[in-house]
Amino acid sequence: MEKEKTYTNFIQKIIEEHHISGRFNQKVHTRFPPEPNGYLHIGHAKSIILNFTLAEKNGGLCNLRFDDTNPIKEEDEYVKSIMEDVKWLGFDWENRLYYASDYFDQMYDFACKLIEDEKAYICDMTGDEVRASRGSLTEAGQASPYRNRTPEENLKLFSEMRAGKFPNGSHTLRAKIDMSHPNLNMRDPVMYRILHANHHRTRDKWCIYPMYDWAHGLEDSLEGITHSICTLEFEDHRPLYDWYLKQLDVYHPQQIEFARLNLSFTIMSKRWLKKLVDGGHVSGWDDPRMPTISGLRRRGFSPESIRKFAEEIGVAKRENTVEMNLLEHSLREDLNKRANRVMGVIDPLKVVISNYPEDRIEYLDAINNPEDADAGSRKVAFSKELYIEKSDFMEEPFRKYFRLAPGKEVRLRYGYYITCTDFIKDENGEVIELHCSYDPKTKGGSSPDGRKVKGTIHWVSASENIEAEVRLYDRLFTEPNPGKNDDLASTLNPDSLIVRKKCFIESEMKNANNGEYYQFERLGYFSLDRIDSNPEQLVFNRSVALRDSWKKIEKGFQTGQK
RNA sequence: UGGGGCGUCGUCUAACGGUAGGACACCUGGUUUUGGUCCAGGCAGUUGGGGUUCGAUUCCCUACGCCCCAGCCA
Numbered sequence: 001m002e003k004e005k006t007y008t009n010f011i012q013k014i015i016e017e018h019h020i021s022g023r024f025n026q027k028v029h030t031r032f033p034p035e036p037n038g039y040l041h042i043g044h045a046k047s048i049i050l051n052f053t054l055a056e057k058n059g060g061l062c063n064l065r066f067d068d069t070n071p072i073k074e075e076d077e078y079v080k081s082i083m084e085d086v087k088w089l090g091f092d093w094e095n096r097l098y099y100a101s102d103y104f105d106q107m108y109d110f111a112c113k114l115i116e117d118e119k120a121y122i123c124d125m126t127g128d129e130v131r132a133s134r135g136s137l138t139e140a141g142q143a144s145p146y147r148n149r150t151p152e153e154n155l156k157l158f159s160e161m162r163a164g165k166f167p168n169g170s171h172t173l174r175a176k177i178d179m180s181h182p183n184l185n186m187r188d189p190v191m192y193r194i195l196h197a198n199h200h201r202t203r204d205k206w207c208i209y210p211m212y213d214w215a216h217g218l219e220d221s222l223e224g225i226t227h228s229i230c231t232l233e234f235e236d237h238r239p240l241y242d243w244y245l246k247q248l249d250v251y252h253p254q255q256i257e258f259a260r261l262n263l264s265f266t267i268m269s270k271r272w273l274k275k276l277v278d279g280g281h282v283s284g285w286d287d288p289r290m291p292t293i294s295g296l297r298r299r300g301f302s303p304e305s306i307r308k309f310a311e312e313i314g315v316a317k318r319e320n321t322v323e324m325n326l327l328e329h330s331l332r333e334d335l336n337k338r339a340n341r342v343m344g345v346i347d348p349l350k351v352v353i354s355n356y357p358e359d360r361i362e363y364l365d366a367i368n369n370p371e372d373a374d375a376g377s378r379k380v381a382f383s384k385e386l387y388i389e390k391s392d393f394m395e396e397p398f399r400k401y402f403r404l405a406p407g408k409e410v411r412l413r414y415g416y417y418i419t420c421t422d423f424i425k426d427e428n429g430e431v432i433e434l435h436c437s438y439d440p441k442t443k444g445g446s447s448p449d450g451r452k453v454k455g456t457i458h459w460v461s462a463s464e465n466i467e468a469e470v471r472l473y474d475r476l477f478t479e480p481n482p483g484k485n486d487d488l489a490s491t492l493n494p495d496s497l498i499v500r501k502k503c504f505i506e507s508e509m510k511n512a513n514n515g516e517y518y519q520f521e522r523l524g525y526f527s528l529d530r531i532d533s534n535p536e537q538l539v540f541n542r543s544v545a546l547r548d549s550w551k552k553i554e555k556g557f558q559t560g561q562k
Numbered sequence: 563u564g565g566g567g568c569g570u571c572g573u574c575u576a577a578c579g580g581u582a583g584g585a586c587a588c589c590u591g592g593u594u595u596u597g598g599u600c601c602a603g604g605c606a607g608u609u610g611g612g613g614u615u616c617g618a619u620u621c622c623c624u625a626c627g628c629c630c631c632a633g634c635c636a
Contacts, residue, residue, distance in 0.1 A: 008576070035636055070635065127634055134632055138564050141632090172634055182565045184632050193634035212636050236566055236631050257567085259629095264573080312585060314575045316568095319629060323573050326586050336599060371599065402597070411595060445595045456595050522596045550597040 009315040024226040028060030033067045036078035039285040040085045040293045043261040043268045049310040052091045064093035071199035085293040115154045122157040123174045140180030141187045217241045225253045231260045262321040265475035266291045289476045300527035300543030305334040335525045339517040340368045343458040344505040348387040351434045356384040366414040381464035392457045398557040402455035410455040417442040458521045465504040468538040472498040
């Protein structure tokens with residue numbers, strides 16, 4: 001029992017301290033607050049999982065809230081995809097779906113209160129002027145000439161702003177804090193800007209929109225959030241978050257910052273991801289090579305594996321780059337237990353069993369999942385002509401090569417032992433067909449005399465199978481840290497997608513279902529491509545290959561000794 | 563060289579001031595009708611220097627390194 005892993009991270013620790021101090025009356029209420037301006041990626045998944053599980057483990061709730069304060073960037077399409085992704089990960093916000101735009105009226109009223117208290121003013125400076133007067137990292141800023149307008153004048157101007165009397169950029173509402181504050185965020189930050197734009201929800205009701213810092217704390221406060229969790233770059237904004245809530249004397253959540261996720265061999269920034277899409281380097285936001293949630297879903301990742309991954313990587317404040325290995329491991333670990341096995345040949349080489357009757361077909365028993373006795377078994381067709389993997393034959397085998405070679409015997413999984421008696425090459429010297437003999441006494445894959453056969457290979461009957469397209473994926477970049485390189489395109493992995501058109505899969509797979517996970521024995525985990533696959537032309541994506549200890553040995557032979 | 567953060571195995575991440583632990587990766591062996599899984603074992607870390615203490619990853623000082631901030635983005 002003491003082996004039970006406790007859910008531990010520094011945020012949980014803070015929560016427990018709050019429980020002791022009684023700050024939030026033992027309550028935990030979090031929120032996931034995406035801006036609907038793009039697709040979610042695995043880094044967002046970390047945040048979603050953090051917020052929802054933190055609430056759940058502490059008997060609390062987590063809201064889904066769209067932080068839609070910038071109508072220029074936000075679209076309904078993203079709202080839909082975000083909800084789909086959160087649901088797919090297995091979380092339920094029940095009736096707690098909120099939008100920042102729901103609070104625009106209240107935010108306006110709060111702003112008026114600040115104006116009345118002489119803590120905010122309308123500034124007529126242009127963006128450039130504001131920038132110039134903000135000072136620098138080492139120099140104090142200069143006060144706006146409009147800083148001392150009366151509350152009456154400010155109120156009037158503010159309502160005129162709202163009424164649409166001014167063009168974009170002509171006025172802002174600014175908090176009156178401290179132009180010489182060492183934290184630049186505190187140098188009279190803008191609370192409202194004029195944006196004559198159509199909002200995805202409020203349409204043309206507003207032409208002034210709240211800035212993040214002003215809006216976010218109020219959203220949290222209004223929803224009774226206890227722990228407002230965000231990423232590290234907002235640490236500098238916490239004083240402002242706190243300042244607004246304190247001036248207003250309203251319910252005050254605790255903002256806590258954690259380090260965002262970086263993954264090796266990929267990138268997480270929306271800007272770069274968009275470049276990949278726009279540059280045609282990938283087929284879209286849901287390209288199976290993308291680290292987006294929709295991409296991972298299409299690639300064949302399970303939500304369970306992503307949640308396990310999030311648990312494994314933990315949560316802390318230091319910068320981190322998690323190895324892609326760990327993500328892949330999480331998937332293998334999950335699918336090994338639940339994916340049914342099946343045989344498929346993705347690089348076919350024809351085999352003729354010379355001593356097997358011409359027109360005979362046998363149906364042999366194959367176990368669906370050795371890791372799950374309840375998964376049962378199925379029948380696979382065996383016939384005189386078969387396909388095996390090209391890589392399972394070598395004319396001149398390496399020393400430890402256990403597979404087929406002239407005169408060598410292997411086991412066909414769940415089939416027979418066969419021995420290679422001959423091979424045929426085409427005019428280019430490429431092996432195109434093998435002739436083998438089989439041992440009828442080894443049906444099912446074991447021999448009565450107990451002789452050892454080290455190699456077991458997969459195969460598919462040439463007469464009974466289904467043809468499919470298979471897509472093999474590899475990391476998108478060749479660099480472990482592509483984000484550090486300005487010339488992204490040069491570090492793209494040219495082999496990140498390999499399409500194999502005429503693959504042969506055992507006919508069992510005619511019943512393959514969308515969203516189901518399969519293991520093609522010895523090759524990896526696969527699932528149907530939910531966009532491009534159809535009953536006439538099945539398309540399988542390889543989500544991840546099996547671990548392959550042979551690959552290393554083989555490389556050793558190829559490069560060094562032989 | 564203004565402010566805010568962060569430095570623990572290769573990579574993530576733990577450790578009321580009390581044996582630096584786990585996972586991934588890697589390496590050995592064993593089992594195996596998937597060169598998969600599984601099992602057993604191994605390698606490997608507290609940024610440096612001081613101080614406090616019986617005892618420091620933990621507290622203090624200092625140095626160094628890395629990240630973030632000058633949007634009317636979030």
